[in-house]
Amino acid sequence: MNTAKMLKKMSRSLWAFHINAGSCNACDIEILATLTPRYDAERFGIKLVGTPRHADILLVTGTLTEKIRENVLRVYHQVPDPKLVVVVGGCGSTKGVFQESYAMAGPVDTCIPVDVYIPGCPPRPEAIIYGVVKAWLKIESLEKDNAAAS
Amino acid sequence: MSKSTSTFPLSIGPTHPAFKEPVKFSFEVDGEKIVRTDMDFGYTHRGIEHVARERNFIQVIYLLERICGICSVSHPMAYCLAVENAAGIEVPPRAKYVRTIIGELERLHSHLLWTGVAAHEIGFDTLFLHTWDIREKVMDCLELLTGNRVNYAMLTIGGVRRDIAPEHYGILEETLDYYRELYNRTREILLEDLTVQMRCRDIGVLTYEDAVALCAVGPTARASGLPKDVRIDYPCNAYPDIEWLRPASPRDIGKEPRGDVFDRMIVRVLEMKQSVEIVGFCLDNMPDGEIVVESKAIKLINQLKKVKGDGLGRYEAPRGEVAHFDILDEREGPAQIKVKAPTYSNAAAWAVMFNGAEIADIPIIAASIDPCIACADRMTVIKNGCGGLSFTAEELHRLSVEKQKRIKATCGNS
Amino acid sequence: MRELLIVIAFSLGLLVLGIFLGLFIRGIDRKFAAYFQSRVGPPLLQPFYDLEKLMIKQTIIPENSVSWIFRGAPVLALASTSVLLIYVVLPYLYYLHGSSGPFLTAGDLIVILYLLMIPAISLIAGGFASGSPYATVGAQREVVILMSVEVPLAIVVIAVAWKMSQAAGGAHPFSLLTVASNPIWTGMGPMGILGGGLLVLTLMAVVPAETGKVPFDQAEAETEIAEGLLAEYSGKYLALYGLADAVKSLAFTALFVVLFFPHGFTDLTGFRIVIAGGDYTFALDILLFIVKVIIVYTVAITAVRVAMARLKISQAAKLFLITLSMLSIAGYLLIYLDPRISGL
Amino acid sequence: MIEHLPILAITVPLFAAFLLPIIEKAHFRARNAAALLAILSVNVMVVLLALRLSREGAPLVYVLGAQSPAQILPQGLDFPIRIMLKIDGFSIFMALTSAVVVLVSYVYSMKYVPEDPRKNYYTILLMLMLVGMLGLEFTNDLFNFFVFLEILSISSSALVSYSYNRKFSPYAGYKYMMISAVATSFLLIGIAFFYSQYGSFNIEYLHGVIRFTLLDKIALIFMVVPLAMKAGAIPMHMWVPDAYSEAPAPVTAALVSASQASLYGVFRLSFSLFGNPVSDVTLNYHTLGWIIIVLGVLSMFVGVTMALVQHDVKRLMAYHAISQTGYMLLGVGVGVVVYMDPGGAAYAAFGRDAMMGGIFHIMNHAFYKGLLFLTSGVMVLRFGTRDLNKMMGMAHRDTFTTLCFIAGALAISGVPPFNGFASKILIYESVYRFSPILAIIAMFVSVLTLASFLKVFYGAFLGPRNEDIIVIDEPLPATVTAAMGVFCFLVLAMGLFPGEVLKYLVEPAVAGLVPGR
Amino acid sequence: MLASVYKIIEQFFTEKSTNLFPAKRKPASVSEFLARKPLIAPVPTPPDYRGRLAFDYQACIGCAMCEKVCPARAIEMYPVIEKEKRTKRIVIYLARCTFCSECVKVCPRDAITMSGDFMMADYDRNSPSLVVGLEERRKNEVAPEEKPDTPQE
Numbered sequence A: 001m002n003t004a005k006m007l008k009k010m011s012r013s014l015w016a017f018h019i020n021a022g023s024c025n026a027c028d029i030e031i032l033a034t035l036t037p038r039y040d041a042e043r044f045g046i047k048l049v050g051t052p053r054h055a056d057i058l059l060v061t062g063t064l065t066e067k068i069r070e071n072v073l074r075v076y077h078q079v080p081d082p083k084l085v086v087v088v089g090g091c092g093s094t095k096g097v098f099q100e101s102y103a104m105a106g107p108v109d110t111c112i113p114v115d116v117y118i119p120g121c122p123p124r125p126e127a128i129i130y131g132v133v134k135a136w137l138k139i140e141s142l143e144k145d146n147a148a149a150s
Numbered sequence B: 001m002s003k004s005t006s007t008f009p010l011s012i013g014p015t016h017p018a019f020k021e022p023v024k025f026s027f028e029v030d031g032e033k034i035v036r037t038d039m040d041f042g043y044t045h046r047g048i049e050h051v052a053r054e055r056n057f058i059q060v061i062y063l064l065e066r067i068c069g070i071c072s073v074s075h076p077m078a079y080c081l082a083v084e085n086a087a088g089i090e091v092p093p094r095a096k097y098v099r100t101i102i103g104e105l106e107r108l109h110s111h112l113l114w115t116g117v118a119a120h121e122i123g124f125d126t127l128f129l130h131t132w133d134i135r136e137k138v139m140d141c142l143e144l145l146t147g148n149r150v151n152y153a154m155l156t157i158g159g160v161r162r163d164i165a166p167e168h169y170g171i172l173e174e175t176l177d178y179y180r181e182l183y184n185r186t187r188e189i190l191l192e193d194l195t196v197q198m199r200c201r202d203i204g205v206l207t208y209e210d211a212v213a214l215c216a217v218g219p220t221a222r223a224s225g226l227p228k229d230v231r232i233d234y235p236c237n238a239y240p241d242i243e244w245l246r247p248a249s250p251r252d253i254g255k256e257p258r259g260d261v262f263d264r265m266i267v268r269v270l271e272m273k274q275s276v277e278i279v280g281f282c283l284d285n286m287p288d289g290e291i292v293v294e295s296k297a298i299k300l301i302n303q304l305k306k307v308k309g310d311g312l313g314r315y316e317a318p319r320g321e322v323a324h325f326d327i328l329d330e331r332e333g334p335a336q337i338k339v340k341a342p343t344y345s346n347a348a349a350w351a352v353m354f355n356g357a358e359i360a361d362i363p364i365i366a367a368s369i370d371p372c373i374a375c376a377d378r379m380t381v382i383k384n385g386c387g388g389l390s391f392t393a394e395e396l397h398r399l400s401v402e403k404q405k406r407i408k409a410t411c412g413n414s
Numbered sequence C: 001m002r003e004l005l006i007v008i009a010f011s012l013g014l015l016v017l018g019i020f021l022g023l024f025i026r027g028i029d030r031k032f033a034a035y036f037q038s039r040v041g042p043p044l045l046q047p048f049y050d051l052e053k054l055m056i057k058q059t060i061i062p063e064n065s066v067s068w069i070f071r072g073a074p075v076l077a078l079a080s081t082s083v084l085l086i087y088v089v090l091p092y093l094y095y096l097h098g099s100s101g102p103f104l105t106a107g108d109l110i111v112i113l114y115l116l117m118i119p120a121i122s123l124i125a126g127g128f129a130s131g132s133p134y135a136t137v138g139a140q141r142e143v144v145i146l147m148s149v150e151v152p153l154a155i156v157v158i159a160v161a162w163k164m165s166q167a168a169g170g171a172h173p174f175s176l177l178t179v180a181s182n183p184i185w186t187g188m189g190p191m192g193i194l195g196g197g198l199l200v201l202t203l204m205a206v207v208p209a210e211t212g213k214v215p216f217d218q219a220e221a222e223t224e225i226a227e228g229l230l231a232e233y234s235g236k237y238l239a240l241y242g243l244a245d246a247v248k249s250l251a252f253t254a255l256f257v258v259l260f261f262p263h264g265f266t267d268l269t270g271f272r273i274v275i276a277g278g279d280y281t282f283a284l285d286i287l288l289f290i291v292k293v294i295i296v297y298t299v300a301i302t303a304v305r306v307a308m309a310r311l312k313i314s315q316a317a318k319l320f321l322i323t324l325s326m327l328s329i330a331g332y333l334l335i336y337l338d339p340r341i342s343g344l
Numbered sequence D: 001m002i003e004h005l006p007i008l009a010i011t012v013p014l015f016a017a018f019l020l021p022i023i024e025k026a027h028f029r030a031r032n033a034a035a036l037l038a039i040l041s042v043n044v045m046v047v048l049l050a051l052r053l054s055r056e057g058a059p060l061v062y063v064l065g066a067q068s069p070a071q072i073l074p075q076g077l078d079f080p081i082r083i084m085l086k087i088d089g090f091s092i093f094m095a096l097t098s099a100v101v102v103l104v105s106y107v108y109s110m111k112y113v114p115e116d117p118r119k120n121y122y123t124i125l126l127m128l129m130l131v132g133m134l135g136l137e138f139t140n141d142l143f144n145f146f147v148f149l150e151i152l153s154i155s156s157s158a159l160v161s162y163s164y165n166r167k168f169s170p171y172a173g174y175k176y177m178m179i180s181a182v183a184t185s186f187l188l189i190g191i192a193f194f195y196s197q198y199g200s201f202n203i204e205y206l207h208g209v210i211r212f213t214l215l216d217k218i219a220l221i222f223m224v225v226p227l228a229m230k231a232g233a234i235p236m237h238m239w240v241p242d243a244y245s246e247a248p249a250p251v252t253a254a255l256v257s258a259s260q261a262s263l264y265g266v267f268r269l270s271f272s273l274f275g276n277p278v279s280d281v282t283l284n285y286h287t288l289g290w291i292i293i294v295l296g297v298l299s300m301f302v303g304v305t306m307a308l309v310q311h312d313v314k315r316l317m318a319y320h321a322i323s324q325t326g327y328m329l330l331g332v333g334v335g336v337v338v339y340m341d342p343g344g345a346a347y348a349a350f351g352r353d354a355m356m357g358g359i360f361h362i363m364n365h366a367f368y369k370g371l372l373f374l375t376s377g378v379m380v381l382r383f384g385t386r387d388l389n390k391m392m393g394m395a396h397r398d399t400f401t402t403l404c405f406i407a408g409a410l411a412i413s414g415v416p417p418f419n420g421f422a423s424k425i426l427i428y429e430s431v432y433r434f435s436p437i438l439a440i441i442a443m444f445v446s447v448l449t450l451a452s453f454l455k456v457f458y459g460a461f462l463g464p465r466n467e468d469i470i471v472i473d474e475p476l477p478a479t480v481t482a483a484m485g486v487f488c489f490l491v492l493a494m495g496l497f498p499g500e501v502l503k504y505l506v507e508p509a510v511a512g513l514v515p516g517r
Numbered sequence E: 001m002l003a004s005v006y007k008i009i010e011q012f013f014t015e016k017s018t019n020l021f022p023a024k025r026k027p028a029s030v031s032e033f034l035a036r037k038p039l040i041a042p043v044p045t046p047p048d049y050r051g052r053l054a055f056d057y058q059a060c061i062g063c064a065m066c067e068k069v070c071p072a073r074a075i076e077m078y079p080v081i082e083k084e085k086r087t088k089r090i091v092i093y094l095a096r097c098t099f100c101s102e103c104v105k106v107c108p109r110d111a112i113t114m115s116g117d118f119m120m121a122d123y124d125r126n127s128p129s130l131v132v133g134l135e136e137r138r139k140n141e142v143a144p145e146e147k148p149d150t151p152q153e
């Protein structure tokens, strides 16, 4: 089975592991909020798991500080393939408001490959869900590319 | 069934599901019992105080707002108060009331959020989902008033940026009624549930003496029977007008404070009610008038550019006292800011609380002071640090004194 | 010989059905849990999706682990739960069908007690073998749970068997068939019913502990020890554990039903469904059985796990070793005294 | 030839023991081969005896020095004077156990015990242990019983302190020796009481004429208590942990069997000598049974709780041996209590099962505990210590040992499909009919057993690979693996086909112990 | 104890709180779903929601006040020639923006406005959809002057 097909199967059941890479907590609580009854991300088979080994999708918030960099990298490698990385929030995407800080190693994509960026500071829970929709779309287009190639 | 004489190390964090923020605890564990605790902070240190020196007064508000997103009014509030103190700006009364309303709504959401997180930590997901479901109402309200659910961008030096328009009153009142109605029910669910009590009673005890000695602040201090509340002790905004405001205490519902996790929950539940009443009071007594001294940002910056001096701003964040000390030195932005965050004060209490606790208690004890590592992370060792970089208390004090002198010398005022 | 082959084929069929049903009930569980929490919840087939995904994911064997135990444990867990399922359900089906087969004398309650332990043991072995401190703590907790649950569980089993030995005249008191054909409630006075109620209550508390659900999911506590036992598992092996869990939950709730509510359709109504000369009661019985399993599952697992916080391991152990043991002994005593008192 | 098998089974190893030093002069390999041959031949003989017994049904009697071995009563006398061997189902059951265990232990120790000048003594002593065990299991003569017990004790205590360079080995051996000496002297006094009253040593004869005088009762105490002590039952178990843990692993395995030979003595004397259900003037079976039950439950519980806190892997296993002995006592005790039930209904219903469970457990225990001790030998070999805290990661290298350990641990915890389960379920289900609480205790002890073996499993076998703490890094000798393999096979096979074992071995054993009603 | 039990039973039977944005379940084909079916609406944003920024190229006069107040340095100025005068225009990097609306407020010509749109997720943080005013920049940007022109002050 090729990777794209696998991803397609995966997309109905995305288990997320959340890393706080030096965020201000706003994005983190909005991620948690997506699980609450109002938004209920479990509808899509999304759930937060407690260990990267179970994860399919890494939700990274925050700017990636120097000190956490190693840990983020380690967690990334602990996630079994295939995996997706979604950066939630502006500061993870671009360092946001913390430009010029000496403590930053970020943004996140300087450390691990990122698939979807969700701007906003913080994004609404629904914006995060929309980010997931984008991730599904990416998976689908990957599959199409693969089908076309073969 | 561990090897009962030997302890083993268990480190939790910095990426651990129990902590929504990166912090690393290293425990020495004997079976399930904790023998020794060590903490490592600094994973979210973002050099904010440093960055602030490169920004102008307006930009700094939004920077400080992102010290922590949970009570994102508190830091800008303390900052604004500090700058206003330094520059001698008098905030219009209406702005004071709006500030209070936003601050209290935020306290409400923050406490609900905390309750949910605490419930999640003890594995009670239904309660977590329920409190967060309730919380959506105040989030909607805040979104309506400020334009965003979190990080409200509401405060500015000399006032607030948005007024509470007449059409908002109805919705606000409705929200308050919603919470008043829910209060008893929610209190029952939180405070009378058997499993919650089993997990929280007599866990993570911080005695009154320890609370005093370790300078605990906020609900953590109040749960230990220490009546400490900046809103009452050093009132700002609309608080001086609210005569009935008292520090919450488990005594209010007839329980002697034991300083355990459960008491912290009681205090927070009581404060939710307090917040609702404060917002109600503010709505009823809202003065008319301007909401900001100077609405033009550029003009404001230019005004502040003329100021030389320093100011202190203190505000009771949901987690306790947050204090900002700002030095203005005829620049476009603050010459120096110093942040004292509530978790910074409370973190020392952790060591006492963890003593003799079980592994299972770690998350709930850690959560019980409602930690906000993001704002407490004022120092870090980056780039292959650790190696030999440690100071004794005396050395640290000497360094502090030297630094203080340096600052005094450069700023030229006391 | 031929009979044996039939039994084997039947068992395999049962197993496939059991896995399917187990996952399906897990879906119902998640759906109901969501409803209890005022949410829409995942689709009913979500467990299947999850499984499908896990099967295709990369499976990482941690460097520190003892690889062959790490790999073997989930397989053993699934195998033993499968045996457990067959062992519980097959005699009951025979009973419902009213026929006899080579497994008839099997379905021994004590064997079941031990079979119940094997998945837990393999989980523990797997957890210890994964070499992560979280998994180690989880495994230690699982050991404690395993030990403390055993006491009330054993008392319940013994109490039921005692009742059976009275009812069935001493023949095979431990056999599930005896249990199924002599519902425990028959011929009981009010005290016996009360005692039976206590036993039901005890077993209700044992269900989440045996299946590792809140409030007894200490071994996999997400917020404390990062999924504990399963912390290092991924991909296929995690899927196997998922399957084993689904099958075990099903088997245990089925055991619950057989122990306390074995009544078939005919037992309840006195009718047999005969359509066009064919007797369809059996089909109805099976349906009834599944419904009963789902009800027990919802009450004992779903409702409990949404209405409670996770207990600490010390509290859980105390609950089982003291409170529930007392409760079940009281239940046993009541059942024991019942004929004596009612007889007076 | 075939009719002389009973005495041959005892004399072959005995003579082998004396011949070995001579053979060793040629080459130590020759000695090894001879010893192996001797033990193997004993095994074959025991098996043949078993076959013959099952064919004939009645106990085999062998009279030494008579015209024909089957001639019991000399002309003109109405009681037997000659030394007599009597082999019934129980004897052969025990003999099989002992022979197999000694065989496996010997195979294990061929390479495991290093080849040095003292190895000779080791082999000889092992032979003598076999002689002692088989002798006391076969004999029908009280004095011979004493003699064989002495042989067994002396050879065992010498073997316990075989690793004399360890600090505690001589001490443990000495302790064992002292205890044995005390025990056997009391036994001798008891025997003397009998001889003084009835003028015979023949068990069967004594059984017929015993009058239960005060002296007889004192004799009972003098004889049964020391034997129970040597079997390692509570409260006289204190020697067990020391002896078991200090002896080299294969010796410990054999020691388990030796203790069971003493247990055999307890049962044999209380049933075949004192027990007389037919006559009125008899021992109170009810009391005897309850004493056995209480001892059993205590042994079970104390053994397992002590085991839980041990860090020394062999001590831990030793305490489990005590605990498991409790199961045997429990099973047999329940059988005894209900034996006297009026009408024998209860005995028919479950007493026999209890008895069978208890006796079956003897063999099972010898095998799985032997297996466990053998694996502990590998642990000691690898890590040079018995301290669990200093071991880790064995599963990374010794896969087969790990498997064997798992099999043994699951068997001792009574998890299907291993042999421990087969006997334990018999015990549970029958004991439960007698008293449900006892059954619950028995089950709970099993769970605790499991927990403590999980601890060993975690401590020694799991954890990261750590080469620094490995003392000996060579692959295991084939004999060691083979020995463990045999036990492992037996543990599994007896668990998978308990029916056959029960039918061909255990039932005759029970029949031999208690005459059918 | 009973309060929470009562609560969950009540919740089982009452209407669920969930807002089904964007669809109740994951659609079988997301691209088709997005193309054809209308999305279920999200929880409505309030009138003054601080969402995606819009930039009116024509209105802007290049005064750089927005750049000055932007805390995240999300606004970048580039040189253009408008009405034959050298001036500047801006682009806003949304992935960097904190949506504080300072720029909106400070702009003398109301050239920057905010909308209620929050669905901004993308695969590239600098993708055209996340850079406001990029199209105009591509059209109008000119090379910077040799000597950087001094600001008005």
Ligand code: SF4
Pocket: A023, A024, A025, A026, A027, A028, A061, A062, A063, A088, A089, A090, A091, A092, A096, A097, A120, A121, A122, A123, B066, B069, B151
């Ligand atoms: S993007 Fe904004 S809200 Fe989110 S973590 Fe970063 S600073 Fe906080």
Ligand code: SF4
Pocket: B046, B047, B048, B049, B050, B051, B378, B379, B380
């Ligand atoms: S502690 Fe120093 S480096 Fe850290 S934010 Fe403050 S001033 Fe900057």
Ligand code: SF4
Pocket: B067, B068, B069, B070, B071, B072, B073, B074, B075, B317, B318, B319, B322, B341, B342, B343, B372, B374, B375, B376
């Ligand atoms: S006071 Fe604490 S909780 Fe409040 S905004 Fe600041 S850091 Fe966050």
Ligand code: SF4
Pocket: A024, A025, B067, B068, B069, B070, B071, B075, B317, B319, B341, B342, B343, B344, B370, B371, B372, B373, B374, B375, B376, B377
């Ligand atoms: S104290 Fe903590 S919670 Fe408060 S703002 Fe700072 S980091 Fe956030």
Ligand code: SF4
Pocket: B396, B397, B400
């Ligand atoms: S050294 Fe001084 S300024 Fe720094 S934390 Fe200590 S008391 Fe505060």
Ligand code: SF4
Pocket: B397, B400, B401, B404
């Ligand atoms: S001298 Fe400076 S460092 Fe020392 S206590 Fe005073 S303020 Fe703190």
Ligand code: SF4
Pocket: E066, E069, E070, E071, E072, E073, E074, E075, E092, E096, E097, E098, E099, E100, E101, E102, E103, E104
């Ligand atoms: S909204 Fe704020 S952060 Fe965004 S571009 Fe405008 S000023 Fe900058």
Ligand code: SF4
Pocket: E059, E060, E061, E062, E063, E064, E065, E066, E067, E090, E106, E107, E108, E109, E110, E111, E112
């Ligand atoms: S403030 Fe307004 S006019 Fe000035 S550069 Fe920015 S967008 Fe243009």
